[in-house]
Amino acid sequence: MVKLKSQQVFDLEYFFEVVPDLLCIAGFDGYFQKVNPAVCRVLGYSQAELFASPISDFIHPDNRDRTAEKRTALLQGRSLFNFENRYLTKSGAVVWLSWTSVPIQKDSLVFAIAKDITYRKQLEEYERISSILGMINDDHQSRFRQEKSGVDRTFAALKSDDDQRKADEPSQSDQLWLDSFEKIVREHAGKADLNLELISDGLAISQRQLFRRVHGILGITPNKLVRVIRLQLAWEAIGSGKYRTVKEISNIAGYSSRGHFNRLFYEVYGIHVAELL
Structure with missing residues (x-):
C-alpha cells in the first residue's frame, strides 16, 4: 500500500494485476519470483510453470546468448532500457518483447516491465x-x-x-x-x-x-x-x-x-x- 499526498491509499497490488504490460520481479538466480497476469496471457504458461524453470528456458534459443550478456550487466548494477528479444510461448509461437529492467542489488532482485512488440x-x-x-x-x-x-x-x-x-x-x-x-x-x-x-x-x-x-x-x-x-x-x-x-x-x-x-x-x-x- 502507498499513501498519496491526498491521503488516499493506493493498492499497488491491484495496479500490478491490471496493467496490460508484462510486469515481473526476478531473482538474481535467474528465476521469476512474481509475474502479473499479462505475462501468463502472452506466454501461455501458468504462474507455477513460469516459476518452475529458469527464465532462459522461455527465451528463443537464438537470443539466449545476447540476453545472458545483458543479464550479466544487470547483476553488476546497470539498468536495461528498451532491450528487444524473443520468447517462445507454450504453443511454440514466437513473441517479441521490449524490456526495461532495473536491478535492486540490496535485495538481489530485478524489477522489469516489457511491451509485446510482436506485431x-x-x-x-x-x-x-x-x-x-x-x-x-x-x-x-x-x-x-x-x-x-x-x-x-x-x-x-x-x-x-x-x-x-x-x-x-x-x-x-x-x-x-x-x-x-x-x-x-x-x-x-x-x-x-x-x-x-x-x-x-x-x-x-x-x-x-x-x-x-x-x-x-x-x-x-x-x-x-x-x-x-x-x-x-x-x-x-x-x-x-x-x-x-x-x-x-x-x-x-x-x-x-x-x-x-x-x-x-x-x-x-x-x-x-x-x-x-
Whole structure:
C-alpha cells in the first residue's frame, strides 16, 4: 500500500494485476519470483510453470546468448532500457518483447516491465518483404521495356505508392483481422485454388472490401500480403528441419515452379534454399 499526498491509499497490488504490460520481479538466480497476469496471457504458461524453470528456458534459443550478456550487466548494477528479444510461448509461437529492467542489488532482485512488440516486428517484416517484392517486379518490368525499346538505361528501384506508405501499428481489431487473413492463407497456402475469392469468402467480405481493408492497414495489396505470408511459411518450414528438398519447401509455400521460388527466396532472404537445407 502507498499513501498519496491526498491521503488516499493506493493498492499497488491491484495496479500490478491490471496493467496490460508484462510486469515481473526476478531473482538474481535467474528465476521469476512474481509475474502479473499479462505475462501468463502472452506466454501461455501458468504462474507455477513460469516459476518452475529458469527464465532462459522461455527465451528463443537464438537470443539466449545476447540476453545472458545483458543479464550479466544487470547483476553488476546497470539498468536495461528498451532491450528487444524473443520468447517462445507454450504453443511454440514466437513473441517479441521490449524490456526495461532495473536491478535492486540490496535485495538481489530485478524489477522489469516489457511491451509485446510482436506485431510491430511482423509489420516491419511485411514492409521489408513487400518492398523487395515490389522492386523485383519493377526491375522485371523495367528490363522488359529496355529489351523492347533497345534503350540501355540503368534501373532505378523506385517504390510504388503502396510501398512508400509506412503503416502504423494496427489497432487490436485490425490485428485480429490480420490474424484471420493469415490463418486462411496458411491453411490453403499449398493448394492451387488459393485466390482472393477464397480469402474474401472466408472473411465474409467482398474482394473490394478485402483490398480496402488490407491496403488501409498495411498499405499493400492482398496479393502481395499472400506472397509475404507464403515466403514466411517457407522460412518456417526450413527452420523446422522436417524437409530436405527445395520441391517440398516450394510446395508448402504454394509455388509450382521451383526455379521461380528459389530465385524469389534468394532475393528476399539473401540465401538459397538449398544452402539452408
